[in-house]
Amino acid sequence: AEKLTVFAAASMKDALEAIGSAYTKDNGTEVVFSFASSSAIARQVEAGAPADVYISADVKWMDYLKKADAIDPATVRNVAANTLVVVAPKADAKLLNLTKTALLARIGEGRLAIGTPESVPAGRYGKASLTSLGLWDAVEGKLAPMENVRVTLAAVARGEAPLGIVYGSDAAIQPDVAVVATFPDDSHAPIVYPGAVTKVAKPGAVKFLDYLATPKAREIFAKVGFQPVD
Amino acid sequence: MQPLSPAEIEAVVLTFKVGGLALLVALPLAIFAAYALARWRFPGHAFFDAMIHMPLVLPPVVTGYVLLILFGRHGPIGGFLYDYLGITLAFRWTGAALAAGVMAFPLMVRPIRLAIEAVDPKLEQAAETLGAGRIVTFFIVTLPLALPGIIAAALMGFAKAMGEFGATITFVSNIPGETRTLSLALYTFTQSPDGDVAALRLAITAAIIAFGAVFASEFVSRRLARRLGGG
């Protein structure tokens, strides 16, 4: 039967692959995924990649593609949401108060692992939250900006960084870390994952996008730590 | 540890296809470029040399973007290839080969150039005196004597093609069965916290292939060396 190609942010790999197999089982349509950074897949879609669906980890890149007229704006919707949390190595799971002294004490000689604020969405949200909580100036010099959330997570899991800022979904599936604090929802812009059907999409693409909102899909999203969207 | 899954086997096969095509196209070009740099003096010599090093100097992702801009279906070269020859490189395994070839190119030119520079021009002179033209001399004197360098270059090129990731994922994305090489599959696994075992399995697979390649190249090199050493 027909085959759908989904270009998605690498951080959604586990959830989307699970949903993809469920979709295939239900509809008989095969779904293949190409995971890379949101920026890479965005530029690829712009360049005419054979993608039917684009799912970004960052609203900015969705806007970019809207402007580039590479997606169908009518189909844009948020497929999932996320929370932003602070994690520490499992061995050091004591909860953390999000105050300057507590944070600095916990970081100590180490560094606060975070996605690179200039380029990685998780980093950008993290910077926003820290700023709105008045913590940014204190920790700016103690950051370890990482290439992506998974590396951030790994650095914390291995104890290289005493603390890290990651999504709740990441924390949920890495057993070697513990969530020690959660940033309030209003400290950062909503963390949402917008999806859309591309301009070159096959007819069945919207159906998959719709499928992401079904209870079955929501269940899978929730299992790996994503928040539902309305 | 589990055996490789069908998807992983597919990635391995694809890696050989991509690496093989990349070598097939890039090696002759690298030999030509190396010869030009080694034996000719022309204006823009150093510029040409520096250009060849660019994929080494720039982050691979940037090279990937440049490829995407040039060879995408709307890009100047990609558009031409598609419109006139019906060839699409972007998002195809052939594009992955292009990315691998471009990234491997600077690694291949140098060893070959060194090997060509080490060929005594007096032997080329002797060949000419004996009636061999420039091109014939190149093929029967220079090239065979530079063979150790060419083998080294092929090995490095193939290794780089196997490991190439940044430019590939940026240029041709990470499509299973089409552009997801071993290296990209490995990267993809590292993106999920529970992918470590699978990542390790693929890393070992990659290492085994690399070992095979090194052994093969050493074997050929030694046979060559024995010949040149007499016997």
Add this chain to the structure above:
Amino acid sequence: MQPLSPAEIEAVVLTFKVGGLALLVALPLAIFAAYALARWRFPGHAFFDAMIHMPLVLPPVVTGYVLLILFGRHGPIGGFLYDYLGITLAFRWTGAALAAGVMAFPLMVRPIRLAIEAVDPKLEQAAETLGAGRIVTFFIVTLPLALPGIIAAALMGFAKAMGEFGATITFVSNIPGETRTLSLALYTFTQSPDGDVAALRLAITAAIIAFGAVFASEFVSRRLARRLGGG
């Protein structure tokens, strides 16, 4: 186009520091490894050779992970270095140099090895006959004659150190002023939709530096060649 911002200038300076340190440490080791591979036969020869190629074969991010695991403060080597020598590499520019050095290593070993293999062992024999010991012979006969390969290796190593990104960002993060080299800064710009102009500016900066390096190495190589060609 704007001039470079202070942060960008910082990245350029850092790139030279990182590249310089990487070369300083890796080049001698590469020479040693190349000599061992070229002139010695020992058990595990091919294994050693294949191991050297690993950073080329694996995706850079994987190499970065491995470095993080080995050289992190809790890693077997990193822990030792910290506990006994007080040296921290993770998240430091020295760690960036380590990543660059490791990634550049396979690129440097090959040209040097080829150059050493091209040195006529008969000259080494002659040196020995004239009373020079193995080590002295290496330094005054083998090494000077292999210099073109060493220069080529240094150039490739420096270029790779400049361009290295995946292993660096994974191992030592992307800390402005500490580990954010030109390559990482450039990558960072490419990750946001409005960073293109800045990325282009940095790419041009990188290209200019690379040109300078190529010119310098060509200059030295030619002087050497003229010497060897007589005169």
Add this chain to the structure above:
Amino acid sequence: MLSVDIEAKLGTFHLSATFESSAGVTALFGRSGAGKTSVVHMIAGLSRPMRGRIAVDDMVLYDSDRKIDLSPRQRRIGHVFQEARLFPHLTVRRNLTFSHWAGGRTASMPFDEVVELLGIGKLLDRRPAKLSGGERQRVAIGRALLSGPRILLMDEPLASLDQARKSEILPYLDRLRREAAIPIVYVSHSLEEVARLAETLVIISDGKVEAVGPVGEVMTRLDLGPATGRQQAGAVLDGRISSYDEEWDLTHIDVEGQMIEVPAVRAEIGEEVRLHLRARDIALALEVPGGLSIRNALPVTVLEITHERGPYAEVVCALGAQRLRARITRASLVALGLKPGQPVFALVKSVAVDRPLASLDVERDNDGFMSR
């Protein structure tokens, strides 16, 4: 006819060589570092003079005025390099036949004959690396011979060969010159080789041509002592085969009406031949002595006597229109009371006469490369 008129500057070394040689073998003779190899390279087109002209008969190889500069390939020169330059990756056989399979040329000599001559049959399937010095040189000679050359340049080709091998190769080269009419430029340190082979002798000294002319003439010139080497100086006599004595395996050669007896020569009666007599091999006697194993006693007239420093004197004698050179002690000179104009007998041990090789009747070679 080879005509060379070149000027060049190699580092601090100035080379300025002008000579013509009418046909056959031209020997370049001179001390180490004199510039012989440089001249040969310029004839071969492997390095370029600053200015000048090089031509073989009508074919101009190089002319700075007319901007002619044929490529080495176009010159079709068989070049035996001073340093062999064998292709290390090819077997000896592939090296020998290189000009055929790589250069598309046809050898004018049979492969087997050349291999046999050079004694390299056992080496054919080996590669050059482990050949002995002399073996390498022989293969290099073979490669040049088998390249179907229009001219043969040989840069000290026999330097590392043993006497026996030399005596086999020299006659072959001579035959080559005669039968295939290939002009040969022959660089050598050995006057003996030169005398046996060459028509024209070019003495090069310090980048300049010190003397040029027919071998016989140049070799008897007394002023060239240092360049030609005292020990080897001599003279060359041209003669004609007169008869062959089968019983003793001797050939009688008529030189200016006098008979010289030499070991049997493979040459036809009536053919012109060349004899080389080293000054040190000639004794002078006031009368024909008897009961002596030296059987060649030529009536000559003393022409010129040089008193050198040291124990020697050089005596140039006329044998008809030709010249002989004898080197005797000053003591003998005085004891015999020799003076210019005096008739004496030149004693030449028949066995001391070099086997004559070079036929002089070049006119029968009429394919355009010789003009004498």
Add this chain to the structure above:
Amino acid sequence: MLSVDIEAKLGTFHLSATFESSAGVTALFGRSGAGKTSVVHMIAGLSRPMRGRIAVDDMVLYDSDRKIDLSPRQRRIGHVFQEARLFPHLTVRRNLTFSHWAGGRTASMPFDEVVELLGIGKLLDRRPAKLSGGERQRVAIGRALLSGPRILLMDEPLASLDQARKSEILPYLDRLRREAAIPIVYVSHSLEEVARLAETLVIISDGKVEAVGPVGEVMTRLDLGPATGRQQAGAVLDGRISSYDEEWDLTHIDVEGQMIEVPAVRAEIGEEVRLHLRARDIALALEVPGGLSIRNALPVTVLEITHERGPYAEVVCALGAQRLRARITRASLVALGLKPGQPVFALVKSVAVDRPLASLDVERDNDGFMSR
């Protein structure tokens, strides 16, 4: 004393050489590809025999039984390679002094003297690449001489040098041997060089030692024709300086009570010297002839006559206990009616006597390297 007893297999080439030479210069003589360089390399430690033993006096360089195998460095050998092997990246000066600055050795000869001898003063600041063939070889000789060697191995060192240069270097090597008491192993194709220099002659043929012994003895052996080369065969006579004739610049040498007149020799009266006489330079006469420029007529007795194929006969004659070899035509042989036992006169042109060089009184060299 050098003692070599080795067996080796190089590809399909079998080498099995056993010889001892008592002191001074040992010449290795043989055709191209005979195995000379292979032997030299094994003495130098650059290749390893399958089995055997190599020793210089008490110092064992190699012994397969006792598992001794000194490194080339430990052997302290000055090696002039057949192919120069200069360091291309170093100037001629740095090449020459290499063993000093790189090997920590002290040259036993003054730098300037060696440079002067070899005529390489002008080349000192150049690099080897563009040197002429002979220049390269001279630098290689210089480098070996200046390496303070305990033994000198010279593999065809003079092959591409001109006669004049050869005549300068040969006496120097001889002086070296005598004054510095350095044993020399000398590979050469030229019997002339060998005769002038060597004490012991080792003839190698096809990987085997065909003859070994004092030069004089080996050279007069009639059975060695092909290996030594017909043209060059001869004999060596040992004599003693008897007097010096200042007027004619001649030296008289007493050989077995007979006087031989040779050009002046720089040697003290009473000193033992060596004369080399090539068979082809000796004539035989039934009585002493008069009015002849040949002044050396030695009363000898015919010992042995070989009728060869072709025009020649070889006659070995006894001069006291020593032997002379004359090569005359069969025609002369019969004309003179020579028979074994017959007394005749051997005529030797004084100028045809090689200048004697090698002093035989090695006993005065008493530093442990010679034992005769």
